[in-house]
Structures are given as structure tokens and as C-alpha cells.
Amino acid sequence: MKILVAGAGPAGLYFSYLAKRQHPGWQIRVVEQNPADSTFGFGVVFSDRALEFLREDDAEIYERITPQMEMWTDLVVAHRGTPVRIDGIGFAAIGRLKFLQLLQRQLASVGIAPEYNRTLAKKEELLGYALVVAADGVNSFVRRAHGDAFGTSVRNLTNKFGWFGTTRRFETLTQTFVENEDGSFNAHHYRHAPAMSTFVVECDARTWERAGFASMNEAETLKHCETVFAQTLGGHRLVSNKSVWRNFPNLRNARWSSGNVVLIGDALRTAHFSIGSGTRLAMEDAIALAKALGTEADIDKALKSFEAARRPIVEKLVAAADASAQWYERFAEHMRLAPRDFAWSYRERLRQVAPKFVGEN
Numbered sequence: 001m002k003i004l005v006a007g008a009g010p011a012g013l014y015f016s017y018l019a020k021r022q023h024p025g026w027q028i029r030v031v032e033q034n035p036a037d038s039t040f041g042f043g044v045v046f047s048d049r050a051l052e053f054l055r056e057d058d059a060e061i062y063e064r065i066t067p068q069m070e071m072w073t074d075l076v077v078a079h080r081g082t083p084v085r086i087d088g089i090g091f092a093a094i095g096r097l098k099f100l101q102l103l104q105r106q107l108a109s110v111g112i113a114p115e116y117n118r119t120l121a122k123k124e125e126l127l128g129y130a131l132v133v134a135a136d137g138v139n140s141f142v143r144r145a146h147g148d149a150f151g152t153s154v155r156n157l158t159n160k161f162g163w164f165g166t167t168r169r170f171e172t173l174t175q176t177f178v179e180n181e182d183g184s185f186n187a188h189h190y191r192h193a194p195a196m197s198t199f200v201v202e203c204d205a206r207t208w209e210r211a212g213f214a215s216m217n218e219a220e221t222l223k224h225c226e227t228v229f230a231q232t233l234g235g236h237r238l239v240s241n242k243s244v245w246r247n248f249p250n251l252r253n254a255r256w257s258s259g260n261v262v263l264i265g266d267a268l269r270t271a272h273f274s275i276g277s278g279t280r281l282a283m284e285d286a287i288a289l290a291k292a293l294g295t296e297a298d299i300d301k302a303l304k305s306f307e308a309a310r311r312p313i314v315e316k317l318v319a320a321a322d323a324s325a326q327w328y329e330r331f332a333e334h335m336r337l338a339p340r341d342f343a344w345s346y347r348e349r350l351r352q353v354a355p356k357f358v359g360e361n
């Protein structure tokens, strides 16, 4: 079978590896617009539970990845300078590039070398394959090339965020909330390497306007954020990696496939970064799609069975991500609470939709 995989992010790399491992005779072509050693953002974090899927499905890759990760157990919510510890959750983080390089190595072990620095830009390039896997992220060209075949909807959240890094090492995943004359800011920060941390800055639209970010260049933006979070950063600098301000897009698709084209990962749906599950979802999609193709020779039936197996699980996680995003959309209001009540409100934001996330399983 001839397969085109668009995008060499976590979804595309992992799907291609699994499919080729199961079916050495399949011809799988992976096309990626960026160089092999470049990516956006800094680290990604997984909860302990989020890694369990990998241990169950692919012990080999789990054993390769986990020793490279930074691990800790608690989460800290810091408000008005008071840290409140929420214990017993368990997290593991890794640099996004390092993670991709591990997946690239796995893919090389089954004989596939993605074509880097090559952008899919014409619909004709998608012809001539038995299957086209759109793993090309939230702005998927493959999805857009098919008009409204997938019933796509995108709703941008109102908060602004920037995905930065810093050399300051944080011992746990910390959510720091600060207020100044412009309004309210939040940083999600955690180490993803021994001497490097991820630092995602978020604020509401009004705060963003008042701070004047619209007219700042990259260096000015970094400096301003360093000032806002001076106490948290303790003299360390922020670093940028294509770190532009964005509104998080909540992307959904009514249909997961159309003809021989199937969406996986962020091309299929996004999950707000505050629950740290986008990469996990992308990899679980890859596992489910490879399994469906392995048990059903007819492409149409395999794609339907992929969706039938995955949709209920994805919908639960997406509901949790949406609930979490809604809490963040109103974090300035929650900041009226005293630090302990505020931390409780933070913990409660997922209870209705995702009790396992807050430790009630």
C-alpha cells in the first residue's frame, strides 16, 4: 500500500513508524516542511497517566523515552506570592525537539527517512496514494485542500499566550499568577531538561492591549514578560523560539475522514495546553489508526473503525480541555480568591468532566 503522511510532528512520525513496523511492505512517504532539527515551542509535559498509554501499547518506545524525561510529582499554584502545593499527580516532561528526535530514530529503525524542508502546497500532490494521513497540525494544508469535507470549525479563545523558555530550573510544574497595573498574567512553567524550562505566558485580551504588546518587537516582548515575572524568573532571561503571541484555536472536525484522507493529531482537533494532552492525543490517534489499518484491509472500513474506536475517548479528553480552557479564560476573576481557595478552584476546574485528572479514579 502507498501512503502519504503529511507532517513529521508526533502524530506523523509515530503513525509512520507503527504502520511500517506492522507492514514492512507498505511504501510510506513522510513529508515535512521544516528541517529535522527545528520545531516550535519548548517542552511538553505528560501526566503519569498520560504516559501509561505508551507503556501499554509500545513498551520499547516507553523505555527509550522515559529515561530522557524530567519527572516530579506535585503541582504548585502560586497566587499573590503564596505557593500552594497540589500533591500526588505525577508529571514527566521532555523538550519537544528531543522528543521528535527520539521518534525520528524509531522511524529510521524501520527504514523511513522523512523528506524534510518540503512543503505540501498543491492538492495534486496528494493524489496517487491509497491513503493520505493528514498529520500536518492545526493549520493542516491537507484538511484545507478538501474544502469543507471534514466539517471543520475553529473557535479562537480570547486569551493571548506566548510559548517561551528560560534557563531557570523549576522543580515542579508551577502555575504562577501575578497582577500589575495592566491586569492579570499567568505563567505555566516547568523544567523539560536539567537546565531548561518551558515558560508559557498567558493573559486576557484587555491586559494584553494595556501592556502594549501589539506594538512590541520580540526583544521588547521578552523584556516586558521578564519584568512581569521578575520574581519567578529570579534574574534568568526568557528565550524565544518562534514565540509569537497567539490565541489558542479550539479546532473540531465533524468528520474524521473523507474518501482516502484521514485526520490525526492537531489536524483533527486541538486540546488546550493547560491539560498537557495534545501530544498524547496525537500519539494515541497514531496507535489507533495503525491498529485499524492492521485489522481491516478495506481503507474505508478501517477509517470508520478508527473513528468509532477513538471518538468516545477523544470527546472525553476534549471536554476536559475545554473545561480547563474556560477556567483560564476567566482566571483574572478567580484571582479575587485567596491563594488556597484559588488553588482549590484550579483543582476543581476538571472535576465534573475528568475526575481521573484530579485523582478520583
Ligand SMILES: Cc1cc2nc3c(=O)[nH]c(=O)nc-3n(C[C@H](O)[C@H](O)[C@H](O)COP(=O)(O)OP(=O)(O)OC[C@H]3O[C@@H](n4cnc5c(N)ncnc54)[C@H](O)[C@@H]3O)c2cc1C
Pocket (backbone or CB within 6 Å): 006, 007, 008, 009, 010, 011, 012, 031, 032, 033, 034, 041, 043, 044, 045, 046, 118, 119, 120, 121, 135, 136, 137, 138, 139, 140, 141, 142, 161, 162, 163, 200, 264, 265, 266, 267, 271, 273, 276, 277, 278, 279, 280, 282
Ligand atoms: C503553548 C502550547 C503548549 C503545549 N504544551 C503541551 C504539553 O505540555 N503537552 C502536550 O502533550 N501537548 C502540548 N501542546 C500540544 C502539542 O504541541 C500538540 O498537540 C502536538 O504537537 C500535536 O502533534 P501533531 O503531530 O498533530 O502536530 P504538530 O506537532 O503541529 O506537527 C505537524 C507537523 O506538520 C508540519 N506541516 C504543517 N504543514 C505542512 C505542509 N503543508 N507540508 C509539510 N509539512 C507540514 C509542521 O511543520 C509540523 O512539523 C502544547 C501546545 C501549545 C500551543
